[in-house]
Amino acid sequence: MFPKELFWDLNVSRLDIQGDKDLIIPRALYATTENTFSQDISRLECLYKRSEIVKQLKSTKERISNKVCTMVAQRYHVRHFSRY
Numbered sequence: 001m002f003p004k005e006l007f008w009d010l011n012v013s014r015l016d017i018q019g020d021k022d023l024i025i026p027r028a029l030y031a032t033t034e035n036t037f038s039q040d041i042s043r044l045e046c047l048y049k050r051s052e053i054v055k056q057l058k059s060t061k062e063r064i065s066n067k068v069c070t071m072v073a074q075r076y077h078v079r080h081f082s083r084y
Contacts, residue, residue, distance in 0.1 A: 001043055002028050017047055025053055026062035029072070037071050050076050057081075 004012055006027045015024065025044060032040040044053055057064055057072060058081055066082040073080045 001046075003031075006030060021048060021052065022056055022060065023062075025056040026060040026064050029057070029064060029068050030062060032068055032071075034067075034071070037068075041072070041075060054078055054081075057083075 002024070007015065010023075017024070025048065028044050029037075029040055041053075048056075054072060054076060057069060060083075064083050066084060069082050070080060072078075
């Protein structure tokens with residue numbers, strides 16, 4: 001469902017959708033751009049609730065840009081948050 005390159009350091013066949021959501025959610029948006037955001041976030045929305053996506057992005061240690069955080073906050077009409 002997501003590009004394997006995002007999980008370059010893992011065995012993707014061992015990822016668990018619920019158990020590894022703290023890894024999957026931020027990685028799925030790690031390389032997103034304004035042009036690909038809609039498609040990338042839609043994939044996540046097929047698997048997770050909006051509140052779970054926001055929660056994981058707020059707490060992740062992955063290097064998610066503030067631009068991605070802004071796009072997510074605007075899409076879900078939640079208060080802006082940033083990682084850095």
